[in-house]
Amino acid sequence: MPQNRRKFIATTAALAAGTAVSANPLINMKSKFPIVHHVFFWLKNPGSVADRDKLIEGVKTLSKIETVKQLHVGIVASTEKRDVVDNSWGVSELMFFSDLAGQATYQDHPIHQEFIKNYSHLWDKVVVYDVSEV
Structure with a gap:
């Protein structure tokens, strides 16, 4: 019985440490970069992978601007379809x-x-969300 208890405690401690370490970048990002600029683009030709890739190429050039501290570029994830998820953008x-x-x-x-x-x-519509940390 003590062996199972030690194993449980060790596993729990490892999970807690892992959770703390994985959350650390978010904590650091919050204090360093309190202004968030999130842009969604709807492509004129939504079925065109070439147009999508061209736009992604262009967006990535924006990381050269010295005041952009971090840039993440993405496409719609293949997550579960739900009423609250808007996956109409490109x-x-x-x-x-x-x-x-x-x-x-x-x-x-x-x-x-x-x-x-x-x-x-390349785009038909753009929606911007600017967020300030509270």
């Missing part, structure tokens, strides 16, 4: 900024303006 960008001034710099930055000029023909 490409998403998720950016993190240190402050509002950095986000404002991004908006006017020549790389961002060039991105709009060179890739806007």
